[in-house]
Amino acid sequence: MNASAVVSARGARRWAEGHPWIFRSDVVTPPSAGPGTIDVVDQRQRPLGTALWSPESEISIRFVSRESGVTLDAAWWERMLSLALARRAGLIDAETNACRLVHGEGDGLPSLVVDRFDRWLVVQLLSAGLEAHRGVIVAALQRLVPNEGILARNDASVRSREGLTRGVELLAGSVPETVEVREHGVRYLAAPHTGQKTGAFLDQREARVFAGSVARGRALDVFSYHGSFALHLARRAETVTAVDVSGAAIARAAENAALNGLTNITGVEADAFEFLRAEEARGAQYDTIVLDPPAFAKNRGAIAGAMRGYKEINLRALRLLAPGGLLYTASCSYHVRKPEFLALLEDAAADSGRRVILRAMTGQPVDHPEVLTVPETGYLKGALLEVQM
Ligand code: SAH
Numbered sequence: 293m294n295a296s297a298v299v300s301a302r303g304a305r306r307w308a309e310g311h312p313w314i315f316r317s318d319v320v321t322p323p324s325a326g327p328g329t330i331d332v333v334d335q336r337q338r339p340l341g342t343a344l345w346s347p348e349s350e351i352s353i354r355f356v357s358r359e360s361g362v363t364l365d366a367a368w369w370e371r372m373l374s375l376a377l378a379r380r381a382g383l384i385d386a387e388t389n390a391c392r393l394v395h396g397e398g399d400g401l402p403s404l405v406v407d408r409f410d411r412w413l414v415v416q417l418l419s420a421g422l423e424a425h426r427g428v429i430v431a432a433l434q435r436l437v438p439n440e441g442i443l444a445r446n447d448a449s450v451r452s453r454e455g456l457t458r459g460v461e462l463l464a465g466s467v468p469e470t471v472e473v474r475e476h477g478v479r480y481l482a483a484p485h486t487g488q489k490t491g492a493f494l495d496q497r498e499a500r501v502f503a504g505s506v507a508r509g510r511a512l513d514v515f516s517y518h519g520s521f522a523l524h525l526a527r528r529a530e531t532v533t534a535v536d537v538s539g540a541a542i543a544r545a546a547e548n549a550a551l552n553g554l555t556n557i558t559g560v561e562a563d564a565f566e567f568l569r570a571e572e573a574r575g576a577q578y579d580t581i582v583l584d585p586p587a588f589a590k591n592r593g594a595i596a597g598a599m600r601g602y603k604e605i606n607l608r609a610l611r612l613l614a615p616g617g618l619l620y621t622a623s624c625s626y627h628v629r630k631p632e633f634l635a636l637l638e639d640a641a642a643d644s645g646r647r648v649i650l651r652a653m654t655g656q657p658v659d660h661p662e663v664l665t666v667p668e669t670g671y672l673k674g675a676l677l678e679v680q681m
Contacts, residue, residue: 294363299333300334301335306318313353319353329345330353388475392406393659405418411441430442434464476504479552480492499654504525510577514564514568516536521620533558568605578612616680
């Protein structure tokens with residue numbers, strides 16, 4: 293028997309419309325239980341389903357099923373994880389050995405992230421209700437995905453808002469400091485223990501391959517991190533300049549270039565805004581530019597400033613392109629939605645005085661599924677622009 297919570301009509305409606313989160317303000321009667329599985333009913337006692345309960349979180353309830361009384365036992369986790377794995381069938385192959393296996397709400401498994409890097413798994417348990425199921429989740433992963441080690445990157449800041457401790461923990465086997473990732477003809481080192489996210493930006497895999505396929509001439513990879521775009525660009529472009537404010541990131545980018553035997557990549561440790569300004573001032577020109585900045589808008593209040601930042605880098609990049617040049621530009625700010633992203637590109641194009649063609653818009657790769665009724669599952673968008681004259 294699961295303990296039971298009563299939620300408001302507004303909360304019930306949200307779930308009826310396909311969003312699994314119930315905020316604290318819509319919990320009418322909390323369950324008499326600690327974090328874990330609960331049943332949820334509306335104020336007329338009509339059953340709404342089974343959910344994860346996080347007593348300390350603003351996001352108090354996360355639905356996992358429309359059925360009530362579901363026990364989240366080994367069989368349940370194996371069934372749900374198998375569905376997520378089936379969604380990635382064929383993805384791990386000759387072309388790549390790393391992908392996201394579980395994308396939280398995108399796979400109907402709220403607050404759970406599982407990434408595979410070759411023979412190792414990196415997980416994130418991002419809510420108290422989910423954390424309560426840690427043992428059974430790890431056991432299910434062990435049965436379903438042969439691996440040599442499972443690492444928890446539970447250092448994510450959202451865990452604090454759940455009343456959970458933060459840290460990096462080894463959950464099974466052993467996980468090396470670096471893992472060599474194969475990605476459509478290039479190789480790079482992921483850093484599961486210390487790297488950003490779970491060790492690498494798997495969400496840009498398809499975009500990197502795409503940008504690499506159209507790259508040429510003098511190329512620039514701004515916000516390069518470990519040089520993952522630069523590696524793809526360098527296969528077709530003559531030269532690639534990889535820019536990042538972090539010296540450690542640029543050092544790793546150089547290591548990755550050497551790993552691929554690429555000698556046409558130059559790393560520059562610099563602030564992107566200053567770098568682009570200085571390049572414009574000296575009249576530099578490029579044929580291919582990639583902009584993959586961090587999320588400038590971390591919350592709603594930061595949107596206006598973020599839009600100014602995005603506009604500036606995109607405007608400067610457009611001005612730096614030679615006629616016929618290409619810009620692949622991305623934004624991973626959840627708070628900047630697709631229409632706003634397109635509008636800021638239109639704005640930058642207008643100010644650039646150039647004729648700019650929208651060649652393609654890109655979204656998240658297949659292993660980061662985006663649920664239409666759960667906007668939070670979608671944050672990454674990109675565009676390929678061509679400057680005609
Ligand atoms: N393109 C990468 C991911 C980039 S993540 C990939 O595909 O893997 C964003 C990067 O921007 C980080 O490496 C961070 O160090 C860098 N960064 C953040 N602010 C910056 C700034 N003002 N100037 C230059 N780089 C910056």
